[in-house]
Amino acid sequence: MQFDHAGVATDDADALAALYETAFDASVAHEETFDGLRVTFLDLGNGYFELLEPLPDAEGAIPRYLDANGPGLHHVALETDDIEAALSAARDAGVELIDETPRPGAWGHEVAFCHPKSTGGVLVEFVEH
Template sequence: MGVSHIEHIGIAVNSLEEAIPYYEKVLGLKCYAIEEVADQKVKTAFFKVGDTKIELLESTDPQGPIGKFIEKKGQGIHHLAFAVDNVNEALTQASENGIQLIDQTARKGAEGLNIGFLHPKSTLGVLTEFCSEK
């Protein structure tokens, strides 16, 4: 599978406009990108902490995955993303090890990365994402 590091930690927020100042003013981080991922019904903001990123996720549709997450659980950590060599290979390996997949194959995510999610029912309750550049 080739996990190299934690690519990012996804955090669901009600509003990027309200959340970004906390990360910039209190934690001293710099928001380096804001991007909308229309097919995931989300707007994202990124911060770098060493080799790891923090991805804030604001829903653009209450019926989207982040909107539903916030409605059910409130703001907070949504997922943990691992950098892998190849998302499709990582998904195949996870499936072969009995892990339930949300994505059967890679799809495009923020920052142009290929992404794929594992279902939290088979990952000890943690929504897990694989990310790769290919």
């Protein structure tokens, strides 16, 4: 298990990507449209920022987050070689899972989320590349 990315909810991924490239030396590694979102990964060398911008009129967790909180830090993703084992270990540790089984995520990854109410208020995602 290691750091994979910090997920950032934004209403302007282009502007934020340009700023983070200049200010934080984090250039675009991958972009796609996925699940009602423009998803932009910015390379940090040992991980990524994942910018999440809702498409116009999209519904889902990120638009709801933006409406409630405004733009900002949304989740932390941890990379694992075995997401099923990670989910099992988290469940055994008392973590409540949003995704009991992995589902397809952006960039062709398998992902699953833990419920923040069981992890100290932090939304943690598991990612298997």
